[in-house]
Amino acid sequence: MTEQKATNIHWHHGAVERQHRQQLLGQKGVTLWFTGLSGSGKSTVAVALEQALFDKKHLSYRLDGDNIRMGINKNLGFSAEDRAENIRRIGEIAKLYCDAGVITLSSFVSPYREDRDIVRKLHEDAGIPFVEIFMKTSLEEAEKRDPKGLYKKARAGEIKNFTGIDDPYEEPLNPEIVLDTEQLTLEQEVELLTKYLEDQGNLSA
């Protein structure tokens, strides 16, 4: 766990609390954490779900491995230490968004169980639901899709420590949802996720 360095700090409880923001939005903050190989369709399903939620007047926000790395995590690379810090920070941001009442869609490879479990605990400790969604896709299939040409580069040795090639992907042991991306259509995936949110009561305050 990351050490707390600063002392002389106090938690400010504002007059407006999470529950009030949720009432304003007519929904509950929740993090949907998509994890899976590059090419497993994490961002694609997050974009489609975002649209489906918007059509129902719900506010969601996508945190994406690529766009986060251009901003807050631009000073992090792909070493084991930096990967862990990358996921930790994203987890903290996702939690903050949920506290604001926002449905947060995080799509990162996030290959290590330990890192994902830290993010889960951050949420659980704050009483915020965390939904781990495993984008089940064989390496063979992900490599065949290779939408960004990254597997090709990794096989050619142009990218090092690439998940699935020369860095491991640790499958979730107890994910809330498994999406078998080789069996389901995008529409089915979105329907399944929307129904899950409805059933869990996240689409009302």
Add this chain to the structure above:
Amino acid sequence: MTEQKATNIHWHHGAVERQHRQQLLGQKGVTLWFTGLSGSGKSTVAVALEQALFDKKHLSYRLDGDNIRMGINKNLGFSAEDRAENIRRIGEIAKLYCDAGVITLSSFVSPYREDRDIVRKLHEDAGIPFVEIFMKTSLEEAEKRDPKGLYKKARAGEIKNFTGIDDPYEEPLNPEIVLDTEQLTLEQEVELLTKYLEDQGNLSA
């Protein structure tokens, strides 16, 4: 500027854009950046403004020096380097919230002009309004208030590098708003800020 370490990254443009989220919320994302000495009333006015905005059905979220430091920035201390990284990360988070359509209230001492200007540029480059609010308070008055007893500890040498005592506070040169906290009541401050947001068109989409 912070170096961009990761390569092979791409910016994902989702189907749902900032403008759509703003329409859903009936407001525009904006960062109100409160800066000033410890004891100048940054958090107090942010809490009161949050309540006033909520009463008008607007979604805002407070980023606070104290609560941020317990989460995403828990691995940062108070060295010059860590202070700069603290503010940079907060600026990136504020920008992300604005992109989600949220009115973001940031209350940090943020004593250095250079750090605040980096945050301003982050926002301007993304086409997001940044409102720097200088909580004008003399050191004498701030030290007299000393709500957390921190000046007393700093004077006793128990806290080092404390802004105003043994670390400088660089006043904003061109802040959008100056609140003279020794002249204005809290109610007047909130009224002034609310009117500013209305006049700038931030309280409609």
